Amino acid sequence: MHSESRLAPKPVITIFGTITTLSRRHRVTDNPPLYHIGFCAEDLGPTPPTTALLCGAPERARQIAMASEGVSCQKTLSENRGLNSYLLTLDTGQPLLAATSGMGAPSLSIVVNELYSVGIRRIIRVGTCGSIQEHVKVGSVVISYAALCRQGAANDIAPVEYPAAADPYISVALGNAAARLHIDHHLGLTASVDSFYEGQERVDTSANRYLMRQLQGITEEYRRLNILNYEMEAGTLFKMAGVYGFSAGCVCGVLAGRTASEAIDGKLKDQAQSNAIRVALEAVRHLENHMPA
Ligand SMILES: O=P(O)(O)O[C@H]1O[C@H](CO)[C@@H](O)[C@H]1O
Ligand SMILES: O=c1cc[nH]c(=O)[nH]1
Secondary structure (H helix, E strand, O other), rough: OHHHOOOEEEEEOOOOOEEEOOOHHHHOOOOOOOOOOOOHHHHOOOOOOOOOEHHHHHHHHHHHOOOOOOOOEEEEOOOHHHEEEEEEEEEEOEEEEEEEOOOOHHHHHHHHHHHHOOOEEEEEEEEEEEEEOOOOOOEEEEEEEEEEOOOHHHHOOOOOOOOOOOOOOHHHHHHHHHHHOOOOEEEEEEEEEOOHHHOOOOOOOOOOOOOHHHHOHHHHHHOOOOOEEOOOOOOHHHHHHHHOOOOEEEEEEEEOOOOOOOOOOOOOHHHHHHHHHHHHHHHHHHHHHHHOO
């Protein structure tokens, strides 16, 4: 045992106040951190969280931890590879993890595997998306109860036909949370794909103006199949939940209205993301109270 590993965590001053970060020298356990997420089960303390809010962007995980009402950040667990993760306590007393998946299913699959290893049993993706339906407006949130999963990583985990379904209790909790907060929301089907440009039929804003024939018209086809939105992680998360045996949900802020334009709406971006965060936090408060993981 190295004596330095028993040192108390080092306090650091950030623009958000004083928090504690777990540098390699100041971790309170000798157990090795998991290779990608950069922490292990013992780093989660005596009352470890079993629920994680999982964001594609590290800045969003940080926003949940440092700038959300009713959330206290106990410590920064890791910033390894930009997969920022934070140990939190909600105003209800519930422990919670805010973590980062990175963009796309391959990165998400690694992070989710390691989160499961450290004891996480409920994962709510807090993401962003593009709407493909006229009535799903930029700034609103989409709660995915299932996904059309056109993702390669998922095929390493389950057959292509395997259902990509959210936990119905989480989906209902997210819908009820959005209603309580008076946030414009839609509960429905999501298309989870592997690329932001070609896979979501972007041409005007893409460096690649050539779209393979099989993708030409795909957005209109999905629209007619009553799919609400495009994003890049939920399908694989849902399939992993089924195979591993944890519960999963997804709420995404709408950043692009694809019936009008391919572009991200910069003006409503912050509002859409903070709506998704507020809905997820409110849902967790009620899920934990009524349905222990
Ligand atoms: O904002 P996040 O959570 O990263 O989600 C969406 O944004 C990224 C693409 O811009 C993809 O990861 C997509 O799923
Ligand atoms: O259009 C969008 C916006 C965010 N994320 C996506 O995957 N697509």
